[in-house]
Amino acid sequence: MQYSLPPSTRSLSGYSPQHFFSEVTLKILPVDQALAKADLRAPNLAALVPDVSSYTALLAQPEGVIEASDHGVRNRDRARADLVFSHFLDKAIETAADLAVTPEYSLPWDTLLTKLRAGARPAAGKLWALGCESLAFTELKAYQADLADIANIVFEDMVERPNRFLDPLVYVFLADSIAGAASKLVLLVQFKTHPMGDAYEIEHLHQGSTIYQFGGAGSLRLISLICSDAFAFTDADAVAVYQRSLILHIQLNPQPRQHQYRQYREKLFTYAGDETELICLNWAAGVCEWSNGKQKAWANPSGSAWYLRPKGFDAGDPMICHNHKRGLYYTWLNSSRAHALFINYLPGIYFIEATKVAHTGVPASVSRRAGPKLQQVFVWDTTTIALCGQAMASDGxxxxxxxxxxxxxxxxxxxxxxxxxxxxxxxxxxxxxxxxxxxxxxxxxxxxxxxxxxxxxxxxxxxxxxxxxxxxxxxxxxxxxxxxxxxxxxxxxxxxxxxxxxxxxxxxxxxxxxxxxxxxxxxxxxxxxxxxxxxxxxxxxxxxxxxxxxxxxxxxxxxxxxxxxxxxxxxxxxxxxxFKADRYIRFDDPRSTSDLDLTRQN
Known part of the structure; x- marks a missing residue:
């Protein structure tokens, strides 16, 4: 999220990143340590098992009509957002997605809590990484107490600050008890650590300090950045996290490819090796923002993309065309020597099958990390009020x-x-x-x-x-x-x-x-x-x-x-x-040899 307009005309669509760089490295905490106080173990996530099997990711790129104020950022059309994201969570269960992700500030808390109360939850080994709408710290504490009978809501210790709002990423998963009791539903909440600009967030964001890390040791790793967290990403952070890591970057961002914003990716791909993958997930193009009673069209690109560079990546025409037809488009990021696959800019729910970030103990003959394959796109049908499969995406x-x-x-x-x-x-x-x-x-x-x-x-x-x-x-x-x-x-x-x-x-x-x-x-x-x-x-x-x-x-x-x-x-x-119209039709000089032969006279 990027902000910069002066308070009298402030809007989410501006930004001023140069004021917020920091040489302080991110505080990355293993999930095991975060859950220890709740007597719980970190889950063994299927997406992080370094074997030859594929995993699946369900990525939401929602239509953006938002409202922003001193109290935070949320969807303007409450009823529509509830329907769309309720169906998204249903789809996460229906598809048995190993990883389900929504972008920053997108999923309403009421929708999430209602679905959890109704019994919706990821299966063991699955992870939901949900960018939820903003809320006050007192509201989060109230949800923690209200949901205590069915779930543990875990977050870092914070001092309550009045007139401040949180920008939360909510990890939802099942965790085993250290004491050996039945597994429990967990909501591990990570907060944005760095505001951006000089409008709503810089004045009212309640900043967190911790980024959670899933996996490690014998498994792969997963960490997430929330939009402008990326501005504080240092070379030291890149060294600490780039190996064997899947990095999620959720955003509500009007300019996702602005230089200061994308340089964390450059840092990560500076280092040798091919076991780093990034999933950047923004809202769909064309976000409309309501602020101070005024409407503003962002005219933003989406910029949602999957970045990777495995040696076994499948760059053949059949795979590229398969993805293209459905809405995942290949490019080559020359500066980083990496593959960058962009998601169609239109709203949709993208179901992707991908090979693991790394393989351990896998025979070389079958260790082919081919990359992501878009299997299905679901779009919102206003007639049936449902998410429906889309046969072909519009590429323009x-x-x-x-x-x-x-x-x-x-x-x-x-x-x-x-x-x-x-x-x-x-x-x-x-x-x-x-x-x-x-x-x-x-x-x-x-x-x-x-x-x-x-x-x-x-x-x-x-x-x-x-x-x-x-x-x-x-x-x-x-x-x-x-x-x-x-x-x-x-x-x-x-x-x-x-x-x-x-x-x-x-x-x-x-x-x-x-x-x-x-x-x-x-x-x-x-x-x-x-x-x-x-x-x-x-x-x-x-x-x-x-x-x-x-x-x-x-x-x-x-x-x-x-x-x-x-x-x-x-x-x-x-x-x-x-050019030399008769060059190859002269009978006295048929030119069967190379034109690059420097011994020939031209």
Whole structure:
């Protein structure tokens, strides 16, 4: 949660992080120690057993209509929030999720307590990590007494402070008694430790001091940060927690990728090893805030994402396309050398199956930590008043597809079959290639994100950042122009005369450097570099693609044929040109050798 506007106009949508950095490390307390005073043991969580079995996570990304005041933050529509989150807890039980998570300030206390009173609870080995609405310390004490007959509510010792509210993360689980009695229902409450900005939280947040750690020793670890807790995350904290850890980061955040906010992730991924995973869970995009009787639209991205970098991660097209269809989108975080999978920005409940953060005592032949797989998305149906399964998520591509001009229908057909293939074909259209396997997703330019985490994906285009929008529009416009050139018989080179009979956009792993296929099944490579490419770029692009075609050809004849069907267009002062139009059709110089051979004369 980030705040910064002055008190007269204060709002949750602003923030001023620079005032709240601290060199004091987080106080991390093992759950065993927190429960000892209640004569209870920490649970053995299925998600933290370092074996080859998968675990499941149910992540809520709610629609955001909130109200904020000196008394805290909560849902504005109380009845709707009660229904949605009541169904979420039902779904956690129905799916037997090993981990169920809601973002900061989201789940109403009345909903949680009513469901627990009615008998709802996680099974043994399961964990609910619930970001609940704010409340006063006196209210929490009252809930502790009221629920004493069915549950132990445990939290750190605090001195009551009037006119202050708590920002709680409530862990719900079953714990065994040290004395050997029957297991008991536990609500372990962790409080936000660091406020943000100079509005409601800085003036009224009742800060906690402790972050709880599940697991350790022979198992994996789990800790959670509550939004601006991340600003106090030091290098020493990263060293202490990065190994064999699953880190939850729940938020209600208008700018989840702001630099000071995301740098804790950079710290964690600074260290060697691949046994660190982060689940960042924010509200859905487009939060609407009511404060002081005024309404304000945040226009925020969601930013909910799963970050990881296991050596066995499944970056194959079948897995990426499976996740894409349902609403989990792959990117490569280049600065951290990590995979970042973003959740669809729209509201929903996301049921994900994932491999463990680490394996211990597992044979190498089966120890493949492939990463998260989105199995089902549930959305709120106002007609049935229920959470219903969604067959396919809207990635926003349909809204911008027309920018590809007359290529629209062919591009859509390719996208429908494989959105990753569509982005590769578009990269060829724009000449955004290199030598070798440029088409691997961690190398493909539209899939790479830098520290800003602006998403340039073309077929996942919910990121409204201006740079992202310009990138997508530019790529599709380049495709539209190229299509016009290929459709014009006066502009097509003789080697592509067969396109007169019709052609489509295509990309196949067996022909990774070709993006066009004729009606007769002959493949070609067509590139349009626009007017901004200088002579060096034009030559480099043509040479690199020629070399790629040569290396992947089955024979000298195939090498010559594929390079004859390579065309690179560019413009100079509005005039269209082709790079060395006769380069591969001269009978005295068939060019079956590499264009990168420095002994040749060009």
């Amino acid at each position: 591509f349909a809204a911008i597809l027309s920018q590809s001009g007359n290529a629209k229908s062919k591009l859509k057909r390719l996208y429908d079959a494989n959105p990753v293939a569509a982005e590769r074909a578009l990269a060829v259209c724009a000449g955004k290639i290199g030598i070798g396997e440029w088409y691997k997703v961690h190398k493909l330019d539209s899939f790479r994100i830098e520290t800003t985490e602006v998403i340039h994906r073309i077929t996942f285009c919910q990121d409204t950042d201006a740079d992202a929008a310009d990138f997508r529009s530019g790529r599709l416009a380049r495709c539209a122009s190229l299509w016009q050139m290929l459709s014009d018989g006066n502009r097509r080179p003789p080697a592509l005369a067969d396109l007169e009979g019709g052609f489509s956009m295509d990309w196949r792993a067996s022909h990774p450097h070709q993006n066009i296929i004729s009606a007769g099944g002959k493949r070609a490579t067509a590139i349009y570099l626009g007017e901004e490419a200088d002579d060096a770029i034009v030559k480099r692009t043509a040479t690199q693609m020629s070399e790629n075609l040569r290396r992947t050809s089955a024979s000298d004849d195939d090498s010559i044929s594929s390079r004859q069907r390579l065309v690179v267009w560019f413009r100079r002062q509005g005039n269209l040109h082709r």
